[in-house]
Amino acid sequence: MHSEPFYDPAKSYLDNFEHGPFGLFANTSPSFPATPPRRQFLGQPVFAPFGIPAGPLINGKFVKAALDMGFDIPVYKTVRTRRQACHPWPNVLGVRVTGDLKPGQTLVAGTDYSEPLSITNSFGVPSFDPDFWQPDMAEAAAYARPGQVVVGSFQATLPENGNSAAYLQDFRLGARLVKETGVKVIEVNLSCPNEGTAHLLCFDIARSRQVVEAIKEEIGSLPLVIKLAYYQNHAKLREFLNEVGGAVDGIASINTIAAEVRDASGRQALPGEGRLRSGVCGSAVKWAGLEMASTLARLRAELGMKFAILGVGGAGTPEAFDEYRRAGADVVMSATAAMWNPRLAQQIKEHAHEL
Numbered sequence: 001m002h003s004e005p006f007y008d009p010a011k012s013y014l015d016n017f018e019h020g021p022f023g024l025f026a027n028t029s030p031s032f033p034a035t036p037p038r039r040q041f042l043g044q045p046v047f048a049p050f051g052i053p054a055g056p057l058i059n060g061k062f063v064k065a066a067l068d069m070g071f072d073i074p075v076y077k078t079v080r081t082r083r084q085a086c087h088p089w090p091n092v093l094g095v096r097v098t099g100d101l102k103p104g105q106t107l108v109a110g111t112d113y114s115e116p117l118s119i120t121n122s123f124g125v126p127s128f129d130p131d132f133w134q135p136d137m138a139e140a141a142a143y144a145r146p147g148q149v150v151v152g153s154f155q156a157t158l159p160e161n162g163n164s165a166a167y168l169q170d171f172r173l174g175a176r177l178v179k180e181t182g183v184k185v186i187e188v189n190l191s192c193p194n195e196g197t198a199h200l201l202c203f204d205i206a207r208s209r210q211v212v213e214a215i216k217e218e219i220g221s222l223p224l225v226i227k228l229a230y231y232q233n234h235a236k237l238r239e240f241l242n243e244v245g246g247a248v249d250g251i252a253s254i255n256t257i258a259a260e261v262r263d264a265s266g267r268q269a270l271p272g273e274g275r276l277r278s279g280v281c282g283s284a285v286k287w288a289g290l291e292m293a294s295t296l297a298r299l300r301a302e303l304g305m306k307f308a309i310l311g312v313g314g315a316g317t318p319e320a321f322d323e324y325r326r327a328g329a330d331v332v333m334s335a336t337a338a339m340w341n342p343r344l345a346q347q348i349k350e351h352a353h354e355l
């Protein structure tokens, strides 16, 4: 069942930022279960291990509305240490996929957001200056009641000259700035498709390790979650975990999966250079998120590690929530489905079996 989305794809990012959230998220008031929280997420009590991953909650107003609507683990959209403009509109389009997204598939995009709901999103990880987002994130984090926890997501900006020392420094600064907001969990995006789809940071194991070590030096005992892309190669994921898995508190996966996206007449659907291929999310990528959750759970046991698994990707129904939990996810999150279904957290609390 679809409602008016809380992020409106027909409007620009700035319009959404200033005037959103929309639909049921526009006028929320807090409502909480009568019983105390029974679950834990990285040391924090939570009512339900369900939330919204980095992306659709683009500022504190969106995060607060999500908390009011019972999404107990909302992630404040990925920020940077400096201002960065958003890619040109449109930034979200519906894509028609029958069944699972397959490697190399070309998709037709438009404004049809009917079930089964999959979309492409292309923002370029815009950010305001820390002068804006630090107090905004701090206020949103403080709004969470006992039983809820706001996660702050960030990433570094690769300098134009590719200077890796400066890149690492920017991760340190970002971690420090997010920590200062008082969030109880920090997430670093190692799978940003906009920093070069072929060269996602999480596929560079040595550099990922350096980045994680630098961040941990800055944030001390504050829990750190890393956001990973889908790994087709499980041996490579094992290698990654061997190097990095012991140093992190949680792994969120998956991010979007890139595919070629054209309009009905075969033209590039998203205007501008480098946007023919774009990240796909929603029901067509659920198979990949589930595969990652179960592979991470198996490797975690084999390697004797402790990180929490945050299952992401097409988790848009109570049944999908249950599938993720059975696959081994400690926490489940939905971006695409939640955007069009503001009652999703309530429905999961009412109907899921694996809470």
Ligand SMILES: Cc1cc2nc3c(=O)[nH]c(=O)nc-3n(C[C@H](O)[C@H](O)[C@H](O)COP(=O)(O)O)c2cc1C
Residues within 6 Å of the ligand: 053, 054, 055, 056, 077, 078, 092, 121, 123, 125, 153, 189, 227, 254, 255, 256, 281, 282, 283, 285, 312, 313, 314, 315, 333, 334, 335, 336, 337
């Ligand atoms: C509108 C939108 C914006 C997103 N922006 C980010 C982001 O800034 N950082 C990030 O790590 N992931 C981002 N994502 C990816 C989601 O966190 C998630 O990994 C992906 O959408 C798969 O989940 P889903 O199938 O429930 O949408 C975004 C997703 C959407 C739909």
